[in-house]
Amino acid sequence: HVKRNGKNNYMFYCNQMQDEVKNKAEIEGILRAAIKEDGFELAYQPQVNVGSAEIEGFEALLRLKHYQLSPDKFIEIAEETGLIKEMGRWVTTEVIRQIADWRDKGYELKPVAINFSSKQLRDDEYVDFLDKTLQFYKVPPHFIEIEFTESILLENNSDTARFIQSFKKLGIRLALDDFGTGYSSLNYLTFIPVDKIKLDKSLCEKFLGMDNIKAMNSLIALVHSLHLVITAEGIEDIEQYERLKAGGCDYIQGYLFSKPLKKEEVEKIYNCNFTNKIRH
Ligand code: C2E
Ligand code: MG
Ligand code: MG
Ligand code: MG
Numbered sequence: 001h002v003k004r005n006g007k008n009n010y011m012f013y014c015n016q017m018q019d020e021v022k023n024k025a026e027i028e029g030i031l032r033a034a035i036k037e038d039g040f041e042l043a044y045q046p047q048v049n050v051g052s053a054e055i056e057g058f059e060a061l062l063r064l065k066h067y068q069l070s071p072d073k074f075i076e077i078a079e080e081t082g083l084i085k086e087m088g089r090w091v092t093t094e095v096i097r098q099i100a101d102w103r104d105k106g107y108e109l110k111p112v113a114i115n116f117s118s119k120q121l122r123d124d125e126y127v128d129f130l131d132k133t134l135q136f137y138k139v140p141p142h143f144i145e146i147e148f149t150e151s152i153l154l155e156n157n158s159d160t161a162r163f164i165q166s167f168k169k170l171g172i173r174l175a176l177d178d179f180g181t182g183y184s185s186l187n188y189l190t191f192i193p194v195d196k197i198k199l200d201k202s203l204c205e206k207f208l209g210m211d212n213i214k215a216m217n218s219l220i221a222l223v224h225s226l227h228l229v230i231t232a233e234g235i236e237d238i239e240q241y242e243r244l245k246a247g248g249c250d251y252i253q254g255y256l257f258s259k260p261l262k263k264e265e266v267e268k269i270y271n272c273n274f275t276n277k278i279r280h
Pocket of ligand 1: 045060061062070071072075091115116117147177178201233234235236253254255256260
């Protein structure tokens, strides 16, 4: 910014920038402390089968135990500082440990999705680490779903291809997250071996309005014709649900059914279905 109105204005910009820097540094400090002192926890959001209203699986979402800070904010800083590597590994171990814990308590196994940042492509040994952790807890690989966004495709082509191949080889499921927020080239869908497309909340909001519902139905049909399944994200109301059901959407994740839950809360609803939320 150009200094325009004398000293005060200059000070204003200066302070603001310092605040921003301090804020990032503060968050970095919080993340470093959380890595050292067991300061993370996971929230699990149910993914609901549209036909049966049963819980098909969960998405694991990272939280700080002692701070109300959105992952949209702290994940970015984790990526910039490289802390994402250790955090990503913590999430992976915790998810697999949790799946094993639920199994040992007698719950039927259900898949859990893990978000994988494109910056984790720098963690060369990640797939090996994932494999060993699955073996240690005796969890079959197809109960893990890796969610990545199309940003991974723009990051580094040879690393991306190598990671995707090794995930596939291990038997991990793959989901393309936030579909509809970036370039969302349909071309991707023909060459990345994903199993699932996750439609972003913003796209659902636009395409579930009366004017665009035909486009939504065509998109669902297109995804199915590529032999992929489709999850709609951020679904909050019953009208959206009904339109998605009519269009043949497979899964819904959203506040209509459930917010992300603490692990103890998950145990109360693990085998429930949500028919009560869709009955009039
Ligand atoms: P995402 O992977 O697209 O996750 C879905 C986000 O939408 C979650 O936000 C979830 O709480 C929110 N959501 C779900 N249903 C609704 C709804 O009906 N209404 C509204 N308003 N929101 C809904 P959250 O937990 O704040 O996470 C934000 C993003 O942070 C995630 O977006 C993901 O990109 C990232 N993230 C979260 N945990 C991790 C992690 O462990 N690793 C990485 N790399 N990224 C993560
Ligand atoms: Mg996700
Ligand atoms: Mg998403
Ligand atoms: Mg997102």
